Amino acid sequence: MSSLLVTGIGELVTNDPGLGDGSPLGLLTDAAMVVEAGRVAWVGAAAQAPAADTVHDAAGRAVIPGFVDSHSHLVFAGDRAAEFEARMAGRPYEAGGIRTTVAATRSATDEQLSANVGRLVAELRRQGTTTVEIKSGYGLTVADEARSLAVARQFSRETTFLGAHVVPPEHAEDPTAYVALVTGPMLEACAPHARWIDAFCERGAFDADQARAVLTAGMAVGLEPRLHANQLGPGPGVQLACELGAAAVDHCTFLSPADVDALASSDTVATLLPGVEFSTRQPYPDARALIDAGVTVALASDCNPGSSYTSSMPFCIALAVREMGMTVAEALWSATAGGARALKRTDVGRLAPGARAHLAVLAAPSYLHLAYRPGVPLVGEVLAD
Ligand code: NIG
Ligand code: FE
Numbered sequence: 001m002s003s004l005l006v007t008g009i010g011e012l013v014t015n016d017p018g019l020g021d022g023s024p025l026g027l028l029t030d031a032a033m034v035v036e037a038g039r040v041a042w043v044g045a046a047a048q049a050p051a052a053d054t055v056h057d058a059a060g061r062a063v064i065p066g067f068v069d070s071h072s073h074l075v076f077a078g079d080r081a082a083e084f085e086a087r088m089a090g091r092p093y094e095a096g097g098i099r100t101t102v103a104a105t106r107s108a109t110d111e112q113l114s115a116n117v118g119r120l121v122a123e124l125r126r127q128g129t130t131t132v133e134i135k136s137g138y139g140l141t142v143a144d145e146a147r148s149l150a151v152a153r154q155f156s157r158e159t160t161f162l163g164a165h166v167v168p169p170e171h172a173e174d175p176t177a178y179v180a181l182v183t184g185p186m187l188e189a190c191a192p193h194a195r196w197i198d199a200f201c202e203r204g205a206f207d208a209d210q211a212r213a214v215l216t217a218g219m220a221v222g223l224e225p226r227l228h229a230n231q232l233g234p235g236p237g238v239q240l241a242c243e244l245g246a247a248a249v250d251h252c253t254f255l256s257p258a259d260v261d262a263l264a265s266s267d268t269v270a271t272l273l274p275g276v277e278f279s280t281r282q283p284y285p286d287a288r289a290l291i292d293a294g295v296t297v298a299l300a301s302d303c304n305p306g307s308s309y310t311s312s313m314p315f316c317i318a319l320a321v322r323e324m325g326m327t328v329a330e331a332l333w334s335a336t337a338g339g340a341r342a343l344k345r346t347d348v349g350r351l352a353p354g355a356r357a358h359l360a361v362l363a364a365p366s367y368l369h370l371a372y373r374p375g376v377p378l379v380g381e382v383l384a385d
Pocket of ligand 2: 302
C-alpha cells in the first residue's frame with residue numbers, strides 16, 4: 001500500500017479539538033499529514049513526520065478539509081438569469097419561479113441533465129467541495145423525478161427526493177392529489193435512488209400537514225428526513241423538522257425565539273444558505289443567535305438556477321462572516337464539519353486519523369484568507385477519492 005506525506009503545511013485545519021490548539025478547528029501549524037488508501041493515517045508536527053513513499057511539499061500553505069456542501073439542486077436544465085436581473089431591479093423572489101426550471105428540465109434529455117450536473121460538480125470541486133448532496137425537485141412527475149435522482153446518483157451517494165418542491169401546474173387545482181402522488185407512486189419510483197426525503201414547507205409551496213405527510217411517508221420506506229423551512233417568512237417548518245428528528249432544517253431565515261429553542265434542544269442542524277439571501281435580497285439569517293443558543297449550524301451553497309446560482313463555498317463563508325455574525329473559524333467549521341453533521345457523516349469534514357483524505361490546499365498561509373480575500377480563487381489542489 002503506497003503512502004503520501006504532505007509536509008510543509010503552514011496551517012492544518014483538522015476539525016478535531018483533540019488535536020493541535022484544542023479549538024473546534026483543531027489547528028496545527030508547521031504540520032504534516034500522511035495519507036494511505038484514501039484515508040488520513042497520521043497528522044502532527046512536520047518535524048516528527050514519518051517517512052512515506054511519496055512526499056508533497058505544501059510550501060507553507062494552509063490545508064483544510066474539503067467542503068461538505070449539504071444542500072444543492074444540481075439536476076436542472078436552463079437558467080433564470082433574466083429573473084435574477086429583475087430581482088436586482090426590485091422584483092421579489094417567489095417560489096413560483098421554480099416552475100420555469102421544471103418546464104426546462106422536463107424537456108431535457110437524460111444526457112443533457114447528466115452533462116449539466118457533471119459540469120457543476122466539477123465547478124464545485126475546483127472550489128474545494130469534496131462532498132455534495134444533490135436534490136431532485138425540478139421534474140415533479142414520477143418519471144422526471146426518478147430520472148433526476150438516477151442522474152444525481154451518478155455523482156453522489158447523498159441524493160434527496162424533493163418531489164414536494166412546489167405543486168406543478170397540472171395539479172394546481174388539486175394540491176391534495178399531488179401530495180398523494182408524491183407519497184405514493186412517485187416515492188415508490190424514487191426511493192431506490194435516494195438516501196433522503198425533503199419538502200419545501202413554505203407559503204406558496206407545502207403547508208405543515210402536507211410536509212409532514214411527505215416526510216413520514218419517506219421515513220416509512222427508509223429515507224431519512226430533512227426539510228426546507230422558514231425561508232420566505234415565519235412558519236411551522238423548523239418545529240416540524242425538530243419534531244420529526246430531521247438531520248437538518250435548511251434556510252432558517254425567519255426564526256422565532258421558540259424556533260431557536262426547539263433547534264437548541266434537538267439534534268437537528270440548522271443549515272444556513274447565504275447565497276440565497278445574496279441572490280434574493282432577503283435579510284440574512286442570524287447565525288450568531290443560533291450559535292449562541294447552542295444550535296449546530298451548517299453552511300451550504302443551495303446551488304440552483306433560481307435562488308442561489310453559486311457553487312462556491314468560499315463565497316458562502318465570506319458572506320456568513322460579513323453578514324451573519326460568524327467568525328471565520330465558525331464559518332469554516334460550518335462549511336466542513338457542520339455539513340458533515342447535516343448529512344450524518346463522520347468520515348468527511350475533518351482531517352484526523354481514520355477520516356477520508358478529502359482536502360484542499362489553499363493559495364494562502366491561513367484559512368482566514370477565505371473571508372479576508374473574498375472572490376479570489378484561493379483553492380489550489382483538491383484531493384478526494
Ligand atoms: O432552496 N426553496 C426552495 N427551493 C430552492 C429554490 C429553487 C428555485 O428557485 O429554483 C431553494 O432556495
Ligand atoms: Fe434548496
